[in-house]
Amino acid sequence: MLLFSCSANVTVLRETQKVEESVPVLQYSIIFVIHGDGDYVYHDTSGNEYEADEETLAGAKIVAQQNPSAEVFIFHQRSRRHFLFFFPLRDGEFYYYRNGQLIANESYWRDQEESRLNPELELYRRFYANNQHEMVNIFLYYGHEIPEFGGTGYDASYPDRAFTVNDLASGLKNFTHDYTRFDLMILSTCFSGTPYTISSLGSFARYIIASPDNLHLSYFDLHLLERLDLILRDEDMHAFAKRFAQEAFDKLTRDIQTAVSVAVYDMDLVQDYLNSVQGVYDQTMTTLQGKLNVSMRKNEHCDCADLPAYVLPTMSDGVDIFYQPASFGRSKHKQNHSGWECWRNSG
Numbered sequence: 001m002l003l004f005s006c007s008a009n010v011t012v013l014r015e016t017q018k019v020e021e022s023v024p025v026l027q028y029s030i031i032f033v034i035h036g037d038g039d040y041v042y043h044d045t046s047g048n049e050y051e052a053d054e055e056t057l058a059g060a061k062i063v064a065q066q067n068p069s070a071e072v073f074i075f076h077q078r079s080r081r082h083f084l085f086f087f088p089l090r091d092g093e094f095y096y097y098r099n100g101q102l103i104a105n106e107s108y109w110r111d112q113e114e115s116r117l118n119p120e121l122e123l124y125r126r127f128y129a130n131n132q133h134e135m136v137n138i139f140l141y142y143g144h145e146i147p148e149f150g151g152t153g154y155d156a157s158y159p160d161r162a163f164t165v166n167d168l169a170s171g172l173k174n175f176t177h178d179y180t181r182f183d184l185m186i187l188s189t190c191f192s193g194t195p196y197t198i199s200s201l202g203s204f205a206r207y208i209i210a211s212p213d214n215l216h217l218s219y220f221d222l223h224l225l226e227r228l229d230l231i232l233r234d235e236d237m238h239a240f241a242k243r244f245a246q247e248a249f250d251k252l253t254r255d256i257q258t259a260v261s262v263a264v265y266d267m268d269l270v271q272d273y274l275n276s277v278q279g280v281y282d283q284t285m286t287t288l289q290g291k292l293n294v295s296m297r298k299n300e301h302c303d304c305a306d307l308p309a310y311v312l313p314t315m316s317d318g319v320d321i322f323y324q325p326a327s328f329g330r331s332k333h334k335q336n337h338s339g340w341e342c343w344r345n346s347g
Helices: 002-008 052-066 118-127 165-175 195-202 223-231 237-255 267-290
Strands: 028-035 041-043 049-051 070-077 092-098 101-108 136-142 182-188 205-210 260-266 299-303 319-324 341-345
Touching: 028 052, 028 223, 049 052, 052 070, 052 092, 052 136, 052 223, 070 118, 092 118, 101 118, 118 165, 136 165, 165 195, 182 195, 182 237, 195 205, 195 267, 205 237, 205 267, 223 237, 237 260, 237 319, 260 267, 267 341
Parallel strands: 028 070, 028 136, 136 182, 182 205
Antiparallel strands: 041 049, 070 092, 092 101, 205 260, 260 319, 299 341
16 A cells, blocks of 8 residues: 555645735746657767756746746656556656746646646646736747647657647647737747648747757757846847747757757738648648558658748748758758748658
């Protein structure tokens, strides 16, 4: 019974703070979802080894501690583990900060619900401040490329369970309040700047920051989020999004020799382009899904500007793109990127 109890209930830490009159009013609500159930090991130029999800978790905690006017939700989706090889342990870790202080830290089960984000949603609803005044809302997802179809094997611990862009969209619908949108969504994943992904998630955000190309596991730098009260005092969200993208791009390009792309999408302005190419992209997606069990090796990502069907006068509307070509390989001569990534058949 003692062993079973240890396996079913990981130590839960709760620190309840008395809110005094001098505590700043909450102005920001930030949600981090950090996927760590996979291979997230990378090395820097000196050969030092890092785990991307653990590095992101550490950065998210600093953001939470440095923002006295914010509430911060951090969900760390970890690999499945066991106690004494037999007893499963909770594989999600939740942190809730308010006014820079850690209020709650709980472990939770990630495999107990049908919806992929239901466990996180239940914790979110329990602690959400639900202030009467309007807050700036930011959502961040850090992980591997989120599949647009298929999606089985996204979690190493649950190889038969699928996770796709549509699953994330379903979860985001429940995180928004009264049909409002996040002011900013940050997708620190590979190939998230596609018409389908941006269209699917765009109804939940005013601005989206994403990489249309491959993204190094060192991810988007979080430093700019550390003092929102100082930065957003003088900048609107569009200016802040561009500044975040620029700083993330600058840090990535200091050490990385492969292609780097970071884009900001103004959802109100990109909608005309997305509507125009939806039919073409849907047809491509249907074809690819039909080939899913045949050979995906003949299909690859590419700049949508390389495909004539996607080149329209509205292509650049609402898109700010920061791009560096690779220092080697066949794409080293590509000096520009549209900010949109598509699929093409290369076979």
